[in-house]
Amino acid sequence: MTSIQHNLQHLRERISAAAQRCGRDPQEITLLAVSKTKPASAVVEAIAAGQQAFGENYVQEGVEKVQALAASQGIEWHFIGPLQSNKSRLVAENFAWCHTVDRLRIAQRLSDQRPSHLPPLNVLIQVNISDENSKSGIMLEALPALAQQVAALPNLCLRGLMAIPAPESDYTRQLAVCQQMAAAFNALKQDFATIDTLSLGMSDDMDAAIDAGSTMVRIGTAIFGARDYTGSVQQ
Numbered sequence: 001m002t003s004i005q006h007n008l009q010h011l012r013e014r015i016s017a018a019a020q021r022c023g024r025d026p027q028e029i030t031l032l033a034v035s036k037t038k039p040a041s042a043v044v045e046a047i048a049a050g051q052q053a054f055g056e057n058y059v060q061e062g063v064e065k066v067q068a069l070a071a072s073q074g075i076e077w078h079f080i081g082p083l084q085s086n087k088s089r090l091v092a093e094n095f096a097w098c099h100t101v102d103r104l105r106i107a108q109r110l111s112d113q114r115p116s117h118l119p120p121l122n123v124l125i126q127v128n129i130s131d132e133n134s135k136s137g138i139m140l141e142a143l144p145a146l147a148q149q150v151a152a153l154p155n156l157c158l159r160g161l162m163a164i165p166a167p168e169s170d171y172t173r174q175l176a177v178c179q180q181m182a183a184a185f186n187a188l189k190q191d192f193a194t195i196d197t198l199s200l201g202m203s204d205d206m207d208a209a210i211d212a213g214s215t216m217v218r219i220g221t222a223i224f225g226a227r228d229y230t231g232s233v234q235q
């Protein structure tokens, strides 16, 4: 067994255990394998181990992998990085999901640029739930208005919410933040029939996120190993 296979199996067991501890069905939780900075060969190994959903942060790098692996059946690519307007077309044309919609202008561009032969782009609205230093994501107060506008766009499907809580080591405090996201997610479900995805939880807060109701955890390092940024140019 390769280490990627081994890591994936171990993570699936951790997700199952976390779900069972809080009385949830592990099937409700999707593992998104974050492959940023990793070569296509690492993604191929993960695919061989049964992994289907992959997350990328950098548009250019992500598009290269999407195109290199276009022949792989059943693979779903998620864009999870900050998105600048001038890169929106590449996301609209190459990805199945975008987790980082946080303003109407970017949503409008993604809808306009989504090719007509593809199904609507699945989108999540990113909420800035606890990190005052982060410029990404909207405040919860602004969510109802933006959700209405995004849901009305023809070539997008509003599926739910995403957040990157500020790092916090205390489980009770992690859980409190995750529960705020879950409450917003459940409220949104009442308003839109398409809402089914709460993208919440990384390596250090996965258990609290699952406990609160996350349906998608985003994990990179624990699958693919540490990232090496030396010498690379990110966009």
Ligand SMILES: *Cc1c(COP(=O)(O)O)cnc(C)c1O
Pocket (backbone or CB within 6 Å): 034, 036, 057, 080, 081, 164, 202, 203, 218, 219, 220, 221, 222
């Ligand atoms: C990099 C990244 C992850 C995964 O982080 P790891 O620490 O490698 O598990 C998850 N979500 C987002 C938005 C990321 O940028």
